[in-house]
Amino acid sequence: MTAENLQKKYLEIKLSEVINELEEVNINDSGLSGNLGKDVADIKIIDKFKLGVPLSKKPLPTKAERELHSESVKFEHRTLKIPLDMAINALTGRLKRLKMIKANEDLSRLIERAIDAFSTEFFTTLLHIPKEEIYSFMYYCAENSDLRNRIINENELQLIEYFQKMQKQFAYFKKQ
Known part of the structure; x- marks a missing residue:
């Protein structure tokens, strides 16, 4: 392009067809073949209990159990201050609601376990x-x-x- 071409009101551009073939690029260095059956058999599984590290086998607490515990912990760690969190949560009914949610979750898990039996x-x-x-x-x-x-x-x-x-x-x- 030149300044003279830019001054013209009409610009004609001729395109010619050219095939530009690129070399193959490997973007995956994981060694997976793409065949799921073959790749799953090659994956090494590490058993965390065989490592000798003491790990808990207890199931993780549910959301309601974590919330209920966090509200209790807030109260226990505020021995020098007025426990406003606990008082506010008791007045608003938050603790009672969290206890009811936990009881409902426990009941649902019990029923699922009974049905699965x-x-x-x-x-x-x-x-x-x-x-x-x-x-x-x-x-x-x-x-x-x-x-x-x-x-x-x-x-x-x-x-x-x-x-x-x-x-x-x-x-x-x-x-x-």
Whole structure:
């Protein structure tokens, strides 16, 4: 381009077709082939417990458990000051709400554990509970008896007998 070309009102540009082939570039130096079946077999897995480092096997706390704990810790570390956080949280109902959230999470985990212990067919065929009412039945069992202790013991035969007994009570409850 020259200054003379820029002065013109009409500019004609001719394009010609040229193939510009570039060399192959490897942007992945991980050594993976792209075949998932082959690559998964080649990945080394490190077991953190075999390293000899003492690690906790406890499950991580839920969000509600962490929030509840943090509110309690705030109170314990303020021994020299007026514990305004605790008073405000008690007055606003935050601590009570966090305790209720934690209780609901615990109940949901218990019910999921109980449902996972048996197949859906067990509830529908043996107990004659419709599929859409299985959760209602489990909540009924959890709130009206000692389901938690029975799940912890993990005795499937006793749990089956327990569910059969509770199914009769649940059927009576639904009729009312």
